[in-house]
Amino acid sequence: MTAFPDITPAIRAAAPGLRGRLLANQSLADLTWFRVGGPAQVLFTPADEEDLSVLLAALDSQTPVTVIGLGSNLIVRDGGVPGVVVRLGGRAFGSVEVEGETLRAGTAVPDVRLAKAAAEAGLDGLAFYRGIPGSIGGALRMNAGAHGGETTDVLVEARGVDREGGLRRFTHAEMGFRYRHSSAPDDVIFTSALFRGRPGDRAAIEAEMDRVTAAREAAQPIRERTGGSTFKNPEGGKAWQLIDAAGCRGLVMGGAQVSEMHCNFLINREGATAADIEGLGEEVRRRVRETSGVDLHWEIKRIGLPLPRS
Structure with a gap:
C-alpha cells in the first residue's frame, strides 16, 4: 500500500486546539461501498462545525482537502488521496430536527434517515430520499434525486465551511441546482441543510417509501459491492x-x-x-x-x- 509522508504533527502544531481525530495513512477502502482504494494521507473527523473551521483556517493553502460521506457513490483510486480527507460523523453532523414543516439535518445524515424522519413527522415530499443510498452532504453537492423527486424540490438553505474556515450560508437560489449538479463553490464543506416538506398522511407517505424500496430492490443490485448509478442520464435518454x-x-x-x-x-x-x-x-x-x-x-x-x- 502507498504510504504518504506523515503531516499530522505539522497540522497539530498549526491547530493545537483541534478536538477531532487525525489519522495518518488511514485506509479508505472500508469507508466505500466498492471496498477498494488506497489510504488518505490524513483522515480527519471533526468534533463539530467549529472544529472543522479551526482545521481549515490553520491548514496550509497548498494542502488539498477532500470530503467523503457514506462512500456510496465514490471510487477511491488505488494510490490513495493526498492531503486531508474530511469525513463528517457523530452527533454534530448526524442529527435531524423537525421544526414545523421544516427539517434541519446534518450532512452526515443518510438520505434514508431524512425520509424516515419526515414520514414520522407527517411531512410529505421527501419520500424519494428513501431510494438514494447516500448522505445529505452528497445530495447537496449533486442535487441527488430518485423516483420523481430531487433535492432542489425541497431544499430551503444549506450551511457550510469554506476553505479559509469561514461559515457560509447558501439560499436555494445560490446553490445553482441543475441535473445532478450544484454550482456552490467546490471548496465549501457542507455541514447542515434545511428542508421543507408539506403536511401529509403518515401512512400514505410510508406506503410511498415502501414502494420506492420495493422498486429499488427489484431493479438494482443493492446487495452487491457497488457505487450506485455510474453515469448520468444524457438529455432525453437513459x-x-x-x-x-x-x-x-x-x-x-x-x-x-x-x-x-x-x-x-x-x-x-x-x-x-x-x-x-x-x-x-x-x-x-x-x-x-x-x-x-x-x-x-x-x-x-x-x-x-x-x-x-x-
Whole structure:
C-alpha cells in the first residue's frame, strides 16, 4: 500500500486546539461501498462545525482537502488521496430536527434517515430520499434525486465551511441546482441543510417509501459491492439503455463487472481494484460513444491517485 509522508504533527502544531481525530495513512477502502482504494494521507473527523473551521483556517493553502460521506457513490483510486480527507460523523453532523414543516439535518445524515424522519413527522415530499443510498452532504453537492423527486424540490438553505474556515450560508437560489449538479463553490464543506416538506398522511407517505424500496430492490443490485448509478442520464435518454445497446451488460474487467441486473451499475465482483472499476467504466463510455455517439458523464465521484506503473 502507498504510504504518504506523515503531516499530522505539522497540522497539530498549526491547530493545537483541534478536538477531532487525525489519522495518518488511514485506509479508505472500508469507508466505500466498492471496498477498494488506497489510504488518505490524513483522515480527519471533526468534533463539530467549529472544529472543522479551526482545521481549515490553520491548514496550509497548498494542502488539498477532500470530503467523503457514506462512500456510496465514490471510487477511491488505488494510490490513495493526498492531503486531508474530511469525513463528517457523530452527533454534530448526524442529527435531524423537525421544526414545523421544516427539517434541519446534518450532512452526515443518510438520505434514508431524512425520509424516515419526515414520514414520522407527517411531512410529505421527501419520500424519494428513501431510494438514494447516500448522505445529505452528497445530495447537496449533486442535487441527488430518485423516483420523481430531487433535492432542489425541497431544499430551503444549506450551511457550510469554506476553505479559509469561514461559515457560509447558501439560499436555494445560490446553490445553482441543475441535473445532478450544484454550482456552490467546490471548496465549501457542507455541514447542515434545511428542508421543507408539506403536511401529509403518515401512512400514505410510508406506503410511498415502501414502494420506492420495493422498486429499488427489484431493479438494482443493492446487495452487491457497488457505487450506485455510474453515469448520468444524457438529455432525453437513459444511460442504461445506451450501455445495454452497446453490448456492455455483464462486461468484465479484472474483478469488476457491469451488473447483469442493471447495466448502469458497476460491481466489485471478486477482488477488484479501483483501477479495474474505473477502467471498466471508461471502456463502457468508449463503447457507448462508438455505438451511439453519446458521451456518457460519470455520476460516481472519483478521487485520489492511481498506483504508479511498475
